[in-house]
Amino acid sequence: xxxxxxxxxxxxxxxxxxxxxxxxxxxxxxxxxxxxxxxxxxxxxxxxxxxxxxxxxxxxxxxxxxxxxxxxxxxxxxxxxxxxxxxxxxxxxxxxxxxxxxxxxxxxxxxxxxxxxxxxxxxxxxxxxxxxxxxxxxxxxxxxxxxxxxxxxxxxxxxxxxxxxxxxxxxxxxxxxxxxxxxxxxxxxxxxxxxxxxxxxxxxxxxxxxxxxxxxxxxxxxxxxxxxxxxxxxxxxxxxxxxxxxxxxxxxxxxxxxxxxxxxxxxxxxxxxxxxxxxxxxxxxxxxxxxxxxxxxxxxxxxxxxxxxxxxxxxxxxxxxxxxxxxxxxxxxxxxxxxxxxxxxxxxxxxxxxxxxxxxxxxxxxxxxxxxxxxxxxxxxxxxxxxxxxxxxxxxxxxxxxxxxxxxxxxxxxxxxx
Amino acid sequence: xxxxxxxxxxxxxxxxxxxxxxxxxxxxxxxxxxxxxxxxxxxxxxxxxxxxxxxxxxxxxxxxxxxxxxxxxxxxxxxxx
Ligand SMILES: Cc1ncc(COP(=O)(O)O)c(C=O)c1O
Numbered sequence: 001x002x003x004x005x006x007x008x009x010x011x012x013x014x015x016x017x018x019x020x021x022x023x024x025x026x027x028x029x030x031x032x033x034x035x036x037x038x039x040x041x042x043x044x045x046x047x048x049x050x051x052x053x054x055x056x057x058x059x060x061x062x063x064x065x066x067x068x069x070x071x072x073x074x075x076x077x078x079x080x081x082x083x084x085x086x087x088x089x090x091x092x093x094x095x096x097x098x099x100x101x102x103x104x105x106x107x108x109x110x111x112x113x114x115x116x117x118x119x120x121x122x123x124x125x126x127x128x129x130x131x132x133x134x135x136x137x138x139x140x141x142x143x144x145x146x147x148x149x150x151x152x153x154x155x156x157x158x159x160x161x162x163x164x165x166x167x168x169x170x171x172x173x174x175x176x177x178x179x180x181x182x183x184x185x186x187x188x189x190x191x192x193x194x195x196x197x198x199x200x201x202x203x204x205x206x207x208x209x210x211x212x213x214x215x216x217x218x219x220x221x222x223x224x225x226x227x228x229x230x231x232x233x234x235x236x237x238x239x240x241x242x243x244x245x246x247x248x249x250x251x252x253x254x255x256x257x258x259x260x261x262x263x264x265x266x267x268x269x270x271x272x273x274x275x276x277x278x279x280x281x282x283x284x285x286x287x288x289x290x291x292x293x294x295x296x297x298x299x300x301x302x303x304x305x306x307x308x309x310x311x312x313x314x315x316x317x318x319x320x321x322x323x324x325x326x327x328x329x330x331x332x333x334x335x336x337x338x339x340x341x342x343x344x345x346x347x348x349x350x351x352x353x354x355x356x357x358x359x360x361x362x363x364x365x366x367x368x369x370x371x372x373x374x375x376x377x378x379x380x381x382x383x384x385x386x387x388x389x390x391x392x393x394x395x396x397x398x399x400x401x402x403x404x405x406x407x408x409x410x411x412x413x414x415x416x417x418x
Numbered sequence: 419x420x421x422x423x424x425x426x427x428x429x430x431x432x433x434x435x436x437x438x439x440x441x442x443x444x445x446x447x448x449x450x451x452x453x454x455x456x457x458x459x460x461x462x463x464x465x466x467x468x469x470x471x472x473x474x475x476x477x478x479x480x481x482x483x484x485x486x487x488x489x490x491x492x493x494x495x496x497x498x499x
Contacts, residue, residue, distance in 0.1 A: 149477075154462055164478070171478040175466060188475045383459060 041359050042366065044374040054078055055266075055394045060371060066399055066406075068389045069373035073346045074235045074316055075394030076266030076306045086267075089301035096296045101128075102283060105294030113269075113304040120307050121242055121257060123273040125280055128300070130292050132231055132260030133159040135270030138288035139227065139256060140198065141167030148194040151185060151219075153177065153210070155203050155381050157229065166288075169196075176203070176381060179214045186222040195224035201244030202232035205380050205388070206339035207347030209233075213248040220253055227256040232345060235264035235310045236317045236393075261303045264310060269295050269303055316393035320346055323391045323400055330404040335417040339386065349375075350387040350407075357416055358385035364410035370403060426491050433471055434487070437464050446488035472498055 037043060051059040055075035056067050076082055089109055099105035110128060117126035129135040140163025144150045150169045152160055155176040164171040172189070175181040182197075189195060197219035199210050212228065219226050230243030238246025243259075245251040255276060261269035272279065283289055295303075321343075328343035331350060339349035352358040355376060362374045365387070373388040380386055395403075411417035431444045437460055438444070442453050450456055456464065465476055468490070474497040476484075484490050 168479075172475050173462065173478060181466070184470065185475055188469075188473065378458060381459075383457075 036355070036359065042363050044359065044362055047371065055392050056396075056399060058371070060366070063367075063369055065366070065369050065371050066395075066403060067371050068391070068395075068403060069371050070392065071232070071263035071390055072266060072392050072394075073232075073320060073390065074264040074266065074306075074310060074313060075392045076264065076309070079266070079306065079309065081309065082266065082302045082305045085305040086298040086302040090298040093297035095298070097294045099293060100290055101294045102290050107294075107297055107300070109297045109300040109304065110294060113300040113307070114271075116304040116307040117271055117273055120240070120311055121273045122240075123257070124275050125277065126271055126273045127279060127283060127289065128295065129270040129272070129289055130295055131268060132258065132262060132270030133162075134288040134292065135258050135260070135272050136160050136229060137163045137166055138286040139258060139272045139282070140164060140169075140196065141288070142282055142286040143167075143225070143227075143256075144169035144194065144196045148196065149189055150196050150198060151182065151189075151224065152198040153200065153203075155205065156198060156200065157204070157231070160198050160200075160229065177208065177210055179211055179218065182215055183218055186218065186224065189222075191223070195219075195222065196227060197224045198227045198229070200232075201228060201230040201237065202345040202347065204232050204347060205375060205386070206349045207343075207345045207388075207390075208340050209244050209344045211248075212245050213250050216245070216250045216253045225255040226253065227258060228254050229258045231258070231260045231263055232347065234259050235313060236320050236346065241310055241313065241317065261299075261306075265303050265306045267299050267302045267306065269299060313393075320391060320393040323393070323395050323397075324348065326397070326400050327389065327391060327403065330400070331407060334404065334408050334411060336407065336411065339384075346391045348389045348391070350389065352385050352387065352416060355385050357414060358387060360414045361410055361416050362387055364413050365406055368406040368410055370406045370410075423491070423495065426495050427487075429471070430468070430487060430491050430494060433464070433468050436467075444487055446486065446491070448487045449485055450487075450490075451485065468494065474498060 047060060049058045049060060055072045055077050058065050058067055093107055097105040097107060114126040114128055129138060136159035140150060140160060144167050146168045148169050149172060150164045151172045151174065153176055154173045172185050174185050199212060199215055202209050216226050228245050233243040235241040237244050240246060242251060245254050256272055256274045259271050261267045324343040324346050328338060328348050331338060337351040339351055352361060358374055365372055375386050375388050377383045434444055438454065442448065465481060469476055472494055476493060480493060484493055
């Protein structure tokens with residue numbers, strides 16, 4: 001007979017050993033979080049959508065809520081053609097592929113979505129990953145290995161940093177959007193070393209755009225390859241919606257564009273497009289591509305349909321920009337501080353004084369029926385607390401008015417505006 | 419300690435001063451995390467300042483290995499060589 005205490009997974013037995021508890025490193029953060037929750041605040045990181053009525057409305061805590069904190073920029077999640085394509089694929093190909101892209105997980109739908117991407121970007125090669133996170137992780141770590149250099153913006157997305165760590169590349173940071181700072185670092189690196197400069201079109205915390213028209217030619221002068229993450233610009237920057245690099249006229253100098261299906265496309269998945277023929281070989285050596293199951297048939301079908309519709313979404317694009325500009329001006333006129341002087345993208349960041357004000361403002365907005373994202377360091381740069389608003393092409397002009405009224409009420413109630 | 423090494427220490431020390439808000443005494447053994455208690459943003463600004471002062475690049479990989487002022491002085495000397 002075994003005593004219960006002798007079971008190998010019984011924590012009671014481990015208590016006699018004196019090794020350090022692996023959870024200990026989170027103690028300061030846990031305490032900070034508990035203090036916040038003890039003050040009676042609703043947990044900003046535990047929102048549940050009980051019902052989703054449209055790209056812009058959901059029911060949260062039993063209340064009708066306008067969504068202003070999704071990345072559903074083009075409002076494609078409820079597009080009838082997109083839904084129909086997904087249902088059809090579900091019926092014809094089943095609920096999942098149960099396999100890697102390089103084994104049994106490539107269906108005709110995966111080829112079709114890669115074809116749609118090639119046409120959307122007018123590029124020769126497209127590689128679809130299960131998420132955008134994995135696309136950055138995979139492409140960066142596979143291209144830049146030990147002894148190669150990745151030069152990245154300090155405000156880069158976590159998936160970019162993680163790609164550097166996974167590949168064990170030499171990683172060099174430059175100050176956010178600072179051309180001179182990038183130039184100095186490029187000059188100091190060994191000439192003969194392999195180099196990958198990683199930039200984003202739109203930086204998602206402050207909603208500011210990168211001076212790609214200066215940075216990309218600079219990187220090329222120093223013999224670097226250039227990867228641009230256009231996650232937050234697809235569909236509404238540039239004449240064909242290809243992103244900030246297209247809008248600034250430098251897309252022909254970009255080696256790799258990384259994107260995601262989880263924002264403008266309205267489903268889940270990630271991709272890399274490129275004109276380099278050797279990109280195809282990466283399928284065999286890129287671990288986050290190879291060692292994971294491919295996207296379900298319904299997901300690639302919705303993505304392909306959505307991408308093709310985004311090629312001709314001029315009206316939606318125009319309305320999204322109009323929404324962003326109106327909300328930016330309205331918030332400014334109310335006395336809020338915004339991260340950018342003008343609306344540079346579909347993301348507007350409202351800057352607040354400290355954590356307490358940010359959380360109280362966030363909660364007041366939610367109680368009025370508005371959902372925005374709360375963001376805090378270290379996700380945000382320079383220790384700022386902010387409320388991130390992201391607009392959707394499906395927000396009506398009336399909804400923008402409602403949003404402004406809710407900001408005004410919440411701002412006065414919390415003292416964020418006078 | 420030879421003279422160039424002593425000079426390098428003084429140069430690094432003067433780079434630390436503007437970021438040393440708590441006025442911690444700086445020695446070879448001073449730890450950036452435990453004694454100066456810098457957060458990641460301060461570290462980032464400080465590294466940029468040191469890189470520009472000495473015209474070097476300290477990769478994130480190298481930064482991860484540097485815990486004390488003395489180790490930074492060693493790294494700066496090596497990178498300048
Ligand atoms: C800049 C950037 N790159 C990549 C990603 C990852 O995208 P996904 O949601 O497809 O993993 C995100 C989204 O969080 C992002 O903001």
